[in-house]
Amino acid sequence: MSDEPQPQQQATGKAERPKRTGWRRIIPTWRMVLGTFVIGVLLLVGLFFLGYSLVKIPPANALATKQANVYMYADGSVIARDGEVNRENVTLARISKDAQHAILAAEDRDFYTESAVDPKAMLRAAWNTATGKGKQSGSTITQQYVKNYYLAQDQTVTRKVKEFFIAIKLDREKTKNEILEGYLNTSFFGRNAYGIQAAAQAYYGKDAADLDPARAAYLAALVNAPSEYDVTAHPENKSAAVARWNYVLDGMVTKGWLSESERSGMKFPMPKEAAASTNLSGQRGYIVQIVKDYLTQNKIVTAEQLEAGGYRVTTTLQKDKQNAFVDAVNDKLMSQLDKKNNKVDNYVRAGGASVDPKTGKVVAMYNGIDYVKQYTPNATRRDFQVGSTFKPFVFTSAVQNGSTTQDGRQITPNTIYDGTNERPVQGWSGTYAPENEDQHSYGDISVRSATDSSVNSVYAQMAVDVGPAKVKDTAVELGLPASTPDLQPYPSIALGTATASVLDMAEAYATLANHGKHGTYTMIDKVTKDGTDVIELPKRKTTQAVSREAADTTTSVLQSVVENGTATAAQTLGRPTAGKTGTAEDDKAAWFAGYTPDLATVVAVMGQNPVSAKQEPLYGALGLDRINGGGAPTEIWTQYTQEALKGKPVSEFDLELQEGAEVPQYPTTDPTQGDEDSGDEDDGGTTGDTSTGGQDTEGQTGGETPGETDGGTTGDTTDGGTTDGGTTDGGTTGDTTDGGTTDGGTTDGGTTGDTSTGGTDTGGGTTGGDTGGTDTGGSTSGNTAGPGR
Numbered sequence: 001m002s003d004e005p006q007p008q009q010q011a012t013g014k015a016e017r018p019k020r021t022g023w024r025r026i027i028p029t030w031r032m033v034l035g036t037f038v039i040g041v042l043l044l045v046g047l048f049f050l051g052y053s054l055v056k057i058p059p060a061n062a063l064a065t066k067q068a069n070v071y072m073y074a075d076g077s078v079i080a081r082d083g084e085v086n087r088e089n090v091t092l093a094r095i096s097k098d099a100q101h102a103i104l105a106a107e108d109r110d111f112y113t114e115s116a117v118d119p120k121a122m123l124r125a126a127w128n129t130a131t132g133k134g135k136q137s138g139s140t141i142t143q144q145y146v147k148n149y150y151l152a153q154d155q156t157v158t159r160k161v162k163e164f165f166i167a168i169k170l171d172r173e174k175t176k177n178e179i180l181e182g183y184l185n186t187s188f189f190g191r192n193a194y195g196i197q198a199a200a201q202a203y204y205g206k207d208a209a210d211l212d213p214a215r216a217a218y219l220a221a222l223v224n225a226p227s228e229y230d231v232t233a234h235p236e237n238k239s240a241a242v243a244r245w246n247y248v249l250d251g252m253v254t255k256g257w258l259s260e261s262e263r264s265g266m267k268f269p270m271p272k273e274a275a276a277s278t279n280l281s282g283q284r285g286y287i288v289q290i291v292k293d294y295l296t297q298n299k300i301v302t303a304e305q306l307e308a309g310g311y312r313v314t315t316t317l318q319k320d321k322q323n324a325f326v327d328a329v330n331d332k333l334m335s336q337l338d339k340k341n342n343k344v345d346n347y348v349r350a351g352g353a354s355v356d357p358k359t360g361k362v363v364a365m366y367n368g369i370d371y372v373k374q375y376t377p378n379a380t381r382r383d384f385q386v387g388s389t390f391k392p393f394v395f396t397s398a399v400q401n402g403s404t405t406q407d408g409r410q411i412t413p414n415t416i417y418d419g420t421n422e423r424p425v426q427g428w429s430g431t432y433a434p435e436n437e438d439q440h441s442y443g444d445i446s447v448r449s450a451t452d453s454s455v456n457s458v459y460a461q462m463a464v465d466v467g468p469a470k471v472k473d474t475a476v477e478l479g480l481p482a483s484t485p486d487l488q489p490y491p492s493i494a495l496g497t498a499t500a501s502v503l504d505m506a507e508a509y510a511t512l513a514n515h516g517k518h519g520t521y522t523m524i525d526k527v528t529k530d531g532t533d534v535i536e537l538p539k540r541k542t543t544q545a546v547s548r549e550a551a552d553t554t555t556s557v558l559q560s561v562v563e564n565g566t567a568t569a570a571q572t573l574g575r576p577t578a579g580k581t582g583t584a585e586d587d588k589a590a591w592f593a594g595y596t597p598d599l600a601t602v603v604a605v606m607g608q609n610p611v612s613a614k615q616e617p618l619y620g621a622l623g624l625d626r627i628n629g630g631g632a633p634t635e636i637w638t639q640y641t642q643e644a645l646k647g648k649p650v651s652e653f654d655l656e657l658q659e660g661a662e663v664p665q666y667p668t669t670d671p672t673q674g675d676e677d678s679g680d681e682d683d684g685g686t687t688g689d690t691s692t693g694g695q696d697t698e699g700q701t702g703g704e705t706p707g708e709t710d711g712g713t714t715g716d717t718t719d720g721g722t723t724d725g726g727t728t729d730g731g732t733t734g735d736t737t738d739g740g741t742t743d744g745g746t747t748d749g750g751t752t753g754d755t756s757t758g759g760t761d762t763g764g765g766t767t768g769g770d771t772g773g774t775d776t777g778g779s780t781s782g783n784t785a786g787p788g789r
Contacts (some may be wrong), residue, residue, distance in 0.1 A: 029350045064149045064186050067530075068198070069286055072524060073319040074363075078201070080284035083309045087194035088201075088206055090180040092530045095196060099211040101258070102220035103184060103196075106244075108141040111180065116142040117164055141721050143167045148186035184208075189219060190226030191274055213258055214269045217248040227628030228563035232273050240270055258561055275347030284324060285371025290380055291315060294523050298538055301527070304472035311535075313527040320472035321644045323405040325352055325364045328640035331631045333605065334369065335620050346384040347607040350377025352636065353506040354601040354644065357513035360540060362503070362523045363599075364644070374610075382485055382501045383590040384606050386580030387629070388454045389505060390475070390496035392512065392554050394463050395447065397474035399658050403466040407668050412447065412463060412658060413557050415665035417458040419445040425491050432491045433457075437583070446664070451557050452565030454581065456495055479507035479518055479544040496582055502602045507729070509593045510600035512558075513578075515656075516551035517542055552655040559653070562594070570636040571595060573642055576653050581629025586617045591631035594641075597651035601641060605632040652745030 068083040189199035206562040221244035229241040252258035299682025337345040352366035367377040396410040419442030434456040450458035468489035487498040511518040518541035529536035558578035593602040607616040
């Protein structure tokens with residue numbers, strides 16, 4: 001046996017695995033592959049659940065929620081859209097099926113059957129992008145909606161990861177219809193149109209509900225490349241756009257949404273030209289601003305809600321009447337201006353408002369030449385005096401309150417007042433002696449004639465007789481806001497020192513036209529939010545603001561202004577018309593407020609410096625010495641009303657007058673003249689203020705003071721008592737002999753009245769120019785003041 005040690009034998013089971021050598025060492029074993037796969041899967045699953053739990057559905061991004069508000073005429077045609085984003089959300093029910101199918105054919109044909117994400121498409125898109133075949137989203141409609149509504153548009157890995165997880169979550173929380181609706185309302189179609197409703201309007205002037213397959217397919221094609229596929233902006237890309245359009249239609253046929261026969265006959269639907277960005281130009285911007293003010297002031301919606309958008313507002317404005325108003329202002333005023341050669345013509349502004357008396361709906365407005373050039377809406381501004389258009393409210397208040405003169409006579413259209421220029425008002429604690437226009441003295445004059453000629457001294461006195469506070473109350477009842485600037489209970493209230501708006505005045509005159517019934521005007525027919533929710537509007541309440549007799553008697557007086565007074569230009573309308581002219585202090589504004597039984601409209605021409613915004617006199621405007629209410633304002637009113645009522649049957653005023661409206665009310669005494677029996681004195685021709693005669697209830701002639709005695713006083717009451725005064729048309733009275741009858745004492749069979757009354761003519765109408773005594777109703781030739789006041 002050898003002494004060398006022997007190797008030990010290993011107790012064995014298996015043979016030792018041979019070591020891997022060479023290139024085999026770098027090849028993983030199947031165990032390594034399996035282990036790595038399992039770990040990878042577990043890691044991916046873990047990351048998925050981690051991402052799913054960490055990524056929350058965020059609130060919508062600011063751009064996605066912003067919408068435009070849409071403002072429409074009464075017939076549903078669009079006036080304007082406002083807001084930073086041109087979007088109008090609509091429900092899926094208000095999107096045609098053809099439009100829904102076209103979008104699906106273009107973007108995701110298996111939308112209703114597939115999951116929220118398509119990993120295969122995402123990988124394909126990533127590969128195409130990486131290999132230079134163009135950027136592709138590889139996103140389902142759900143993913144695109146998530147990007148549009150919740151995330152930004154940036155192409156980053158982080159955004160794609162978030163999009164992936166949010167889409168999965170959203171698919172579990174919302175129905176497919178809800179997701180499709182959201183996608184259609186957030187997609188960008190070019191032309192600043194977000195959402196399919198805005199796109200349908202921008203490209204075809206249609207609502208989304210009215211899209212046919214051809215037009216819907218073109219809009220669907222735009223989603224892929226909005227700017228490039230706009231064939232009017234880029235005609236060079238038309239072939240590519242048509243190819244995409246065909247792709248969409250073919251997809252609709254493949255999915256069974258469109259028949260082969262329909263498809264074969266289709267022609268490419270050219271969109272309309274893109275409109276210039278003039279959404280708020282012309283009258284549109286004014287209307288939008290006024291409607292917004294109406295909505296917020298009446299607490300229908302808040303300013304913040306309007307800012308968010310999504311409202312569809314149907315106004316009461318009628319498109320044909322709105323256009324007629326603009327045409328009338330342009331024809332009768334703006335086209336007559338010579339701004340280059342006449343500085344004052346640059347100051348001319350105009351405002352107008354028209355109201356349906358029976359419904360209180362505002363049917364038309366004029367606010368300025370262009371909202372983007374003149375921002376202030378002239379129909380609603382309250383900074384120009386209304387002038388003599390306020391005077392009818394004084395008379396209405398007199399009838400409503402059963403008011404009497406200082407000597408106790410009922411105030412009616414035929415009540416005699418002293419129309420002397422700068423006559424101090426009686427019965428007022430202060431001193432007030434207003435000038436008449438052109439400082440003209442009228443002497444004794446009826447209320448009707450004083451309204452025809454807009455006599456300030458008469459209406460200032462009437463305001464005191466009624467009570468200025470009562471006059472203010474009546475004006476408010478008729479429709480002026482109680483907060484109207486300078487609507488103060490002083491005698492000057494009668495002269496129109498208040499600065500009500502044109503729209504305010506139209507509302508008040510509409511109350512007179514509606515026999516004293518007043519319902520707050522409205523400009524809104526309907527308001528909806530996001531196409532479905534109907535916003536409740538304030539209930540319109542109609543009240544009898546003043547008695548029918550008060551309103552109707554005022555109407556009868558205002559008819560005379562058109563027939564005989566300062567508004568004769570309105571006669572060409574050819575319909576029964578009532579109205580009143582007015583001029584603001586220093587000729588800074590001229591007004592006409594008028595109505596027929598069917599329409600009440602107010603027009604004002606205003607003077608404002610375009611640079612400083614300061615109010616300016618209009619002396620010299622239009623090449624005239626001055627602008628009066630009977631000029632351009634009445635002419636605009638007449639042309640507009642004629643067009644607005646075209647084709648409508650002529651309506652008559654159905655008037656119920658106050659009791660005693662036709663009975664003359666003569667002064668019984670004049671506190672400023674002393675004893676009426678001092679008839680033998682010759683005071684050098686005093687006005688006929690006393691009860692001794694010389695009154696003309698209707699007529700006055702240019703340059704003459706009605707009822708003025710010819711150097712004498714009343715005749716002796718024992719000798720017949722006819723007066724020697726009362727000249728008209730330059731007629732002179734005969735010589736007085738003991739108060740004997742003058743050569744004009746009786747006319748055409750008219751006999752003198754009771755001698756104790758000073759020779760009142762009880763009914764004989766005068767036909768010639770020379771009259772004597774008092775005329776209770778007969779009108780004389782040439783007795784009206786000329787138009788323009």
